[in-house]
């Protein structure tokens with residue numbers, strides 16, 4: 001059974017940054033849904049390259065069958081770990097339903113780490129991210145924020161109802177955020 005922490009928050013809230021620090025220090029394996037989709041987009045022979053690129057540019061969400069299979073394969077290919085940081089998933093109702101269907105009996109969600117951050121700060125961070133992403137431009141970001149507000153935030157509210165959400169405010173320095181995040185993980189692993 002895979003132990004999973006979902007990591008959610010607006011684009012640019014620092015999900016990737018914080019996950020790599022947790023992976024370094026806490027024996028969790030970081031799996032970014034966005035990174036897995038970008039790798040699949042580049043993979044020679046992939047039948048999904050064009051579809052993935054069009055969703056990424058439009059800030060819309062790739063069908064869950066593709067994303068969840070990439071996540072499951074990556075979990076199965078990984079060695080022993082305390083758990084997996086599933087970064088940027090589930091981002092909409094389709095993601096959530098697809099995960100529940102595909103991963104029932106194979107994974108348990110330990111909690112949801114919610115990195116909350118004002119959108120204006122998030123947009124500035126993405127515009128300055130410097131990774132050459134095809135979606136870090138004003139036009140794509142407008143759509144990504146809209147997708148976050150209308151599709152992803154309701155998923156966070158859904159988990160909130162089950163008491164699974166741990167919110168950490170991420171408009172602060174990485175060290176301040178990370179200190180709170182470590183406390184969240186320590187508390188969860190004591191339960």
Ligand SMILES: Nc1ncnc2c1ncn2[C@@H]1O[C@H](COP(=O)(O)OP(=O)(O)O)[C@@H](O)[C@H]1O
Nearest residue numbers: 011012013014015016017125128129172173174
């Ligand atoms: N707490 C922070 N303060 C300032 N900049 C940050 C902070 N966390 C991340 N960043 C920067 O903001 C950008 C987006 O961070 P990233 O981790 O890629 O976010 P996400 O995965 O949520 O989109 C990156 O350039 C990163 O270096």
Ligand SMILES: Nc1ccn([C@@H]2O[C@H](COP(=O)(O)OP(=O)(O)O)[C@@H](O)[C@H]2O)c(=O)n1
Nearest residue numbers: 011012033034055056059060061062088089
């Ligand atoms: N579960 C997911 C995650 C990402 N994606 C796509 O990948 C894009 C980039 O996701 P990302 O997680 O790398 O973006 P950030 O929030 O890290 O900036 C999203 O805008 C979606 O188009 C998706 O379709 N489904």
Ligand SMILES: [Mg+2]
Nearest residue numbers: 015016032034
């Ligand atoms: Mg990211």
